[in-house]
Amino acid sequence: MSCNKKALAALIGSIFVVSATQAMAGASAKAMADTCAGCHGTNGQSVGPATPNLAGMSEGYFIESMQGFKALPKGATHAEDARPATIMNRIAKGYSDEQIEAMGAYFASLPVYKAKVPHDPAKAKTGAEIYDKGCAKCHDEGGALPDDDAGILAGQWLPWMEFSMADFKSGHREMPKSMKKQVNKLSDAELAAVLHYFASQQ
């Protein structure tokens, strides 16, 4: 499974790189992506403590996230069929679909970055067992496989993962059915442990 995913990722990656370097009107993908660095770190490698790394995430996940932010009305912090946000909705509305695709391809072309995120090793150990049973199928390789289209959770900043889980639990962010089934089985302590596991995957 994971080998096939990797081969597919390599193939898709090469297509994305081609599209990322194609000439387009307006600012280049890199020029636009560089404006994110003030909060998300140089080349999408966040130094934390809360804003997520963007480097290496799949184009699909980037697009889904940005379109989710774009769908969130100004003046709201959550809405149906939109990604909850404090500020990203106001920023995402500054880009066309094509520009979002170009930025997505750019970040996907960068190597996956895992930050040295502070975490609790005991919780991470508990979380590892839960991960193996319930999360690994869609968040393969400890959450480091871009082609899962599920973001990069390995070495991801813990506060951001905690905010995201709070949004999933409150229903402000929609969970895929398979995720909902797993999450509903887990206590708050178990969910916290899983997030510490992802943070530990550096």
Added chain:
Amino acid sequence: MANFTRRKFIQVAGGAAAASSLGFPAIVGAASKKVVIVGGGTAGATAAKYIRMADSSVDVTIVEPNEHYYTCYMSNEVLSGHRTIDSIRVSYDGLKGHGVKVVHDTVVDIDAAGKMVKTAGGQTLAYDRCIVAPGISLKDNIEGYDDAAMEAMPHAWKAGEQTVLLRKQLEAMPDGGVVLIAAPPNPFRCPPGPYERACQIAMYLQAKKPKSKVMIVDAKDKFSKKGLFTQAFDKYFKGTIEWVPGKDTGGGVVRVDAASGTLYTGDGKEHKADVANVIPAQQAGAIAIKAGLTNDSGWCPIDGRSFESTIHKGVHVIGDASISKPLPKSGYAANSEGKVAAAAVVAMLKGEEPGDPALVNTCYSIVGPNDAISVAMVYDLKEGKLSKVEGSGGLTPTDSPPEMRARDVQYAYSWYDNIVHDSFG
């Protein structure tokens, strides 16, 4: 080096060059282009780093008088005691790691025709392109605000010693004292700054000196994020913070008498304060004015595509000193402009046209315990002019829930760590 021909170089280098003849043509071919950056603040540092990341053959030198940089952003948290002055001190080691040369000296002349920069220390630095990022200088719009007054009534609008001075005065102030913030007229560095400062100082006073007050005597009748700040003043600091618009005082503070600790507003009224934070009107940094890069406004007109001065070719002006409306004079804008100038300079050194610029601004203000607000905007170039992208940007909603305000405090700290690292690291 510029006048060395290849033959002369071989003669000088002799046998050593012959021994490494394979690598030799590359060395001569890379007669490196020189960029001199005047000012090592956020804009200058970012430009230096991003030029080197884009093209490591470019020789980049920053001339900056200070050994360390103190970020203006988050310096209000030093005033409240929520962070130390050391936590906002940044070294130039990160830039040196990118191969940027850092010269601690003061630029006294920029010869745009001769493509040379001269320093107070007697150095002459030739350049192919120059980037000027001197930040702001203070105008003398407030009578009596001389060097002595600056010590007695610190502006703390350039972080560092002034920030420490103001913090010490706040610590020494008795409970029941009045802190007066004289807020400047537009345009000025960090538009939400004076009002975040009021909140930060008020948080300190409420904890340690609850009978004290903060009075903002403004030159203006409105200000950045006013609705959100007013909400915070009412919610957390009722009876502690008072904002007085310019129309009620004849335009705010116009004169000070440092010896007696008196401030005078435009309507002739006298004000006494236990701590006075006097923030004068502003203009581009002194070297930009001296080099003739400013127009009548006191700021530097630029071409929005490259940030090249429209007055002196070959010189780019970025950060607070530039006229980059509708971008504000903020740290994030300075960082964003640094990248645009870096890309333009790298292209122009190769004889290429610079591409279209992409710019963003994001400013957080921490206005109460676990409560931060933000303003954001995306910018591009339309018909040759820097413009807001329609539909983007805006403010934190006034009714955003406490949980989201608390998240924004974490994001504000993340913003800080990342922008410092992105600019200097």
